[in-house]
Amino acid sequence: MSGKLSGLQKRLTKVEKQLADRADRARRAWLAKCNCKDWTLAGPAEQFEEQMKLRCPCHGFRRLGKITRLLYTEPGSPPTRLDELIATYEAGLAEAEREQAHDAQES
Numbered sequence: 001m002s003g004k005l006s007g008l009q010k011r012l013t014k015v016e017k018q019l020a021d022r023a024d025r026a027r028r029a030w031l032a033k034c035n036c037k038d039w040t041l042a043g044p045a046e047q048f049e050e051q052m053k054l055r056c057p058c059h060g061f062r063r064l065g066k067i068t069r070l071l072y073t074e075p076g077s078p079p080t081r082l083d084e085l086i087a088t089y090e091a092g093l094a095e096a097e098r099e100q101a102h103d104a105q106e107s
Helices: 001-032 047-052 081-106
Strands: 039-042 066-069
Touching: 039 047, 039 081, 047 081, 066 081
Parallel strands: 039 066
Antiparallel strands: none
């Protein structure tokens, strides 16, 4: 009887490893589709807006990483269209992170 259990345990361990390997490959393939960025250069408002409109196939909301604003304005000038877009992006990012945290708690 002990020999049968030992063989069963070996087969079970092999199947578990195969499933874990398959899940790992699927996760890596899924993440390879991610188009989120670590850093974004925010220049003209129109170009930044186009970057904002893109969605990530993995995460939904596309993360633009650290945003470096490249637009010169005089000190004390009213907010520009780019400033408004960055604020809109940051609000969307905060909402996406809240949803992700909520989803993680439900899992």
